Amino acid sequence: DADVTQTPRNRITKTGKRIMLECSQTKGHDRMYWYRQDPGLGLRLIYYSFDVKDINKGEISDGYSVSRQAQAKFSLSLESAIPNQTALYFCATSDSTGGMDYGYTFGSGTRLTVV
Amino acid sequence: TQLLEQSPQFLSIQEGENLTVYCNSSSVFSSLQWYRQEPGEGPVLLVTVVTGGEVKKLKRLTFQFGDARKDSSLHITAAQPGDTGLYLCAGGGYGQNFVFGPGTRLSVLP
Numbered sequence: 001d002a003d004v005t006q007t008p009r010n011r012i013t014k015t016g017k018r019i020m021l022e023c024s025q026t027k028g029h030d031r032m033y034w035y036r037q038d039p040g041l042g043l044r045l046i047y048y049s050f051d052v053k054d055i056n057k058g059e060i061s062d063g064y065s066v067s068r069q070a071q072a073k074f075s076l077s078l079e080s081a082i083p084n085q086t087a088l089y090f091c092a093t094s095d096s097t098g099g100m101d102y103g104y105t106f107g108s109g110t111r112l113t114v115v
Numbered sequence: 116t117q118l119l120e121q122s123p124q125f126l127s128i129q130e131g132e133n134l135t136v137y138c139n140s141s142s143v144f145s146s147l148q149w150y151r152q153e154p155g156e157g158p159v160l161l162v163t164v165v166t167g168g169e170v171k172k173l174k175r176l177t178f179q180f181g182d183a184r185k186d187s188s189l190h191i192t193a194a195q196p197g198d199t200g201l202y203l204c205a206g207g208g209y210g211q212n213f214v215f216g217p218g219t220r221l222s223v224l225p
Contacts, residue, residue: 004157035215042119042203043158043215058212090157103148104205104213106157 003027006091006107013081013114021076021110023091031096032074033104034058034066037088046089049074050096081114088112118142119206119216127222131193136219138187138204145208147180147187152201152218161189194223 004025013019025032030051035043045058047066055066063085065077078085088111092104119140128134138147146165150158162171164180164187171178175198177190191198201220207213 033212040124040217042217043205045212048212092157103160103163104150104158106159108155108157 002108003105004091004093004107006089006110008110009108010111011113013112015082015114017081019078019081019112021089021091021112023074023076023107025072025074025091025093025105027093027095027105028071029093029095029105030071031094032068033092033094034064034074034076035090035092036060037090037109043090046076078112081112083114086112086114119204119214121202121204121216121219123219124217125220125222127224128194130195130223130225133190133192134194134221135188135190136202136221138189138206138216140185140206142206143184144206145184145211146206147184148205148207148213149178149187149189150203150205152203153199158201158203191221194221196223196225199223 007022033048034046037043044060046064049055049068052068067075088109090109091107094104095102122137148163149161152158162178167182167184169180175192179188201218203218205213205215
């Protein structure tokens with residue numbers, strides 16, 4: 001099994017629909033992240049969580065919400081999807097020993113299309 | 116806002132050639148990471164550099180962190196088709212979330 005598993009891998013949804021993207025990890029890391037990737041823009045941080053009771057907004061959180069159900073699970077929701085949320089979404093975890101991030105482990109991504 | 120620029124944006128070379136890609140910022144980072152991303156997959160960490168002037172080698176890949184910790188380079192010797200992918204740099208450190216550059220898309224032709 002993959003260290004970081006994202007479901008679904010692909011999703012097409014209609015404008016205005018609510019959609020949830022799920023992420024689970026077996027790395028045992030406390031820190032989890034949601035990123036969105038658009039061509040030419042790189043990876044942009046949506047939300048991050050340093051433990052189950054800690055949720056923080058990233059640079060592009062508008063229109064998104066998250067839930068950290070357990071150390072291993074972090075889900076991303078689009079309450080009312082719009083076409084400019086069409087993108088590749090990645091979940092990641094990190095090892096933060098001593099407060100320094102030593103690198104992210106990414107899932108395989110969810111390709112979301114909003115029509 | 117910390118920004119990372121990467122150059123070139125695209126690079127297409129023949130198998131066996133050498134190449135260097137660059138990652139630059141006006142900000143100082145405590146550490147810098149390089150990732151490679153293949154189509155349909157998430158980025159995979161290649162290396163983390165934390166000391167100004169540090170050089171790390173990973174087989175045919177050589178990574179350098181600038182003395183001022185604002186820039187980094189990735190040099191590939193004798194490129195192979197398996198090196199094809201999107202190379203991303205990310206800067207961050209203590210108390211900072213990592214910021215990603217837009218990437219260099221490398222194509223190595225057989």
